[in-house]
Amino acid sequence: MLFYTENVLKFAFSMETTDIDVEFPISDNKLRFAILGVPFDGTASYKPGARFGPRSIREASYNFEGYNLILDKNISAEVYDFGDLEVVHGNFNKTCSKLKTTISEILAMEMVPLTIGGDHSISYCVLKAIDESHGFEMDDITIIHFDAHMDLRDLYIGEKYSHATVMHRISDLNPKEIIQIGIRSASMNEASFSSKQNIKTFKSCDVDENIGEIIELIEKIHGPIYLSFDIDVLDPAYAPSVGTPSSCGLTPKQVEKLIYSFKGKEIVGFDMVEVSSTQIGDITSLNAAKIIYDILSLQ
Numbered sequence: 001m002l003f004y005t006e007n008v009l010k011f012a013f014s015m016e017t018t019d020i021d022v023e024f025p026i027s028d029n030k031l032r033f034a035i036l037g038v039p040f041d042g043t044a045s046y047k048p049g050a051r052f053g054p055r056s057i058r059e060a061s062y063n064f065e066g067y068n069l070i071l072d073k074n075i076s077a078e079v080y081d082f083g084d085l086e087v088v089h090g091n092f093n094k095t096c097s098k099l100k101t102t103i104s105e106i107l108a109m110e111m112v113p114l115t116i117g118g119d120h121s122i123s124y125c126v127l128k129a130i131d132e133s134h135g136f137e138m139d140d141i142t143i144i145h146f147d148a149h150m151d152l153r154d155l156y157i158g159e160k161y162s163h164a165t166v167m168h169r170i171s172d173l174n175p176k177e178i179i180q181i182g183i184r185s186a187s188m189n190e191a192s193f194s195s196k197q198n199i200k201t202f203k204s205c206d207v208d209e210n211i212g213e214i215i216e217l218i219e220k221i222h223g224p225i226y227l228s229f230d231i232d233v234l235d236p237a238y239a240p241s242v243g244t245p246s247s248c249g250l251t252p253k254q255v256e257k258l259i260y261s262f263k264g265k266e267i268v269g270f271d272m273v274e275v276s277s278t279q280i281g282d283i284t285s286l287n288a289a290k291i292i293y294d295i296l297s298l299q
């Protein structure tokens with residue numbers, strides 16, 4: 001794994017940030033992606049270490065080849081890796097404020113933010129920036145949330161902002177719809193909040209039994225989509241290095257099928273969170289990098 005290590009601070013296939021032309025509007029309507037690492041794990045409730053996620057996912061990304069054999073196309077997405085946000089360790093509010101500012105700048109350049117966490121709390125800050133930007137109305141946006149957990153608590157140990165409350169905070173922003181996929185762990189209060197808010201939930205076993213129904217639903221979505229991807233949606237066999245592992249999860253092949261069903265959809269933001277690997281060649285980072293690679297391959 002020593003190849004390409006000179007580029008270890010940029011995701012594979014990233015272009016030089018000095019090449020971005022921010023003065024002129026995009027001529028061909030092609031999406032431009034901005035990768036931003038957010039090495040913050042201040043709200044981790046079980047295993048900390050998600051601060052190492054951005055670095056280990058980027059490292060694992062150099063494993064992939066430019067030709068996507070399954071989709072029969074070369075990766076051609078215009079993607080720029082801006083490196084990592086300067087976070088304030090242990091301070092969610094200050095980190096969130098810096099993250100919102102940076103995401104707003106990315107949106108002002110008409111780029112799609114592709115955020116690599118970090119613990120899941122950061123997704124709220126990205127969506128809050130999208131909510132406050134001029135280009136989007138939150139009530140047009142469908143949130144697709146891949147996770148083992150609902151993350152719908154109102155408070156977690158008295159805290160409003162946490163990786164365990166993030167989807168409740170996002171629900172407070174009143175998006176068009178929230179769809180959760182791969183869930184297998186929740187409190188009874190979260191489950192009743194979910195039904196009260198009309199959140200669509202597909203449990204891990206629903207993916208096993210009827211993945212076709214979920215793919216059909218995704219294909220029918222109109223309008224902008226924000227995708228929040230907690231890597232613990234995968235079974236710990238495929239993603240052991242996560243903040244809060246949960247058994248009986250999805251396989252990488254199921255996730256691949258679900259991700260490919262987003263082809264042609266308007267993705268306005270994506271985040272990959274909760275990878276806490278510190279080892280080169282780690283399976284969790286490899287699977288996380290593969291999902292980002294697939295998202296880029298769809299363009």
Ligand SMILES: [Mn+2]
Nearest residue numbers: 148149230232
């Ligand atoms: Mn989770």
